[in-house]
Amino acid sequence: MNDPSNIVNQGKSYDADWEILDAREQTYRDGLGDGLEIVFSAGADTLAAISDGLNDLNIHGPKGQSWTVELLQSELERVAR
Numbered sequence: 425m426n427d428p429s430n431i432v433n434q435g436k437s438y439d440a441d442w443e444i445l446d447a448r449e450q451t452y453r454d455g456l457g458d459g460l461e462i463v464f465s466a467g468a469d470t471l472a473a474i475s476d477g478l479n480d481l482n483i484h485g486p487k488g489q490s491w492t493v494e495l496l497q498s499e500l501e502r503v504a505r
Contacts, residue, residue: 452486453503459483471496 445453456478463477475491485495 455483456499456503 459478459481460474462481463474466477468474468477471493475493475496478491478496483491485491486499489495
C-alpha cells in the first residue's frame with residue numbers, strides 16, 4: 425500500500441515545485457497580481473485600460489518603468505511561461 429506521507433503534490437492544484445523565484449521577482453509578481461486584481465475589479469477590459477490602471481496605482485513595470493500596452497503584453501507573456 426502507498427504511504428500517504430510520500431504523496432508529492434498533496435494539496436496543490438498543480439506541481440509548482442520546479443518554480444523557485446528569487447525574492448525580488450516574487451515580490452514584483454505579487455504586486456503585479458494584486459494590481460491586476462484591482463484594475464480588473466474596477467472594470468478594465470483592454471490592455472490600454474489595464475496599463476493605465478496599473479500606472480494610476482503606481483505599480484511599476486519590471487525595471488521600474490511606467491506601463492505601456494506593449495510592455496504589459498510582453499510582460500504578461502513572460503510571467504505566464
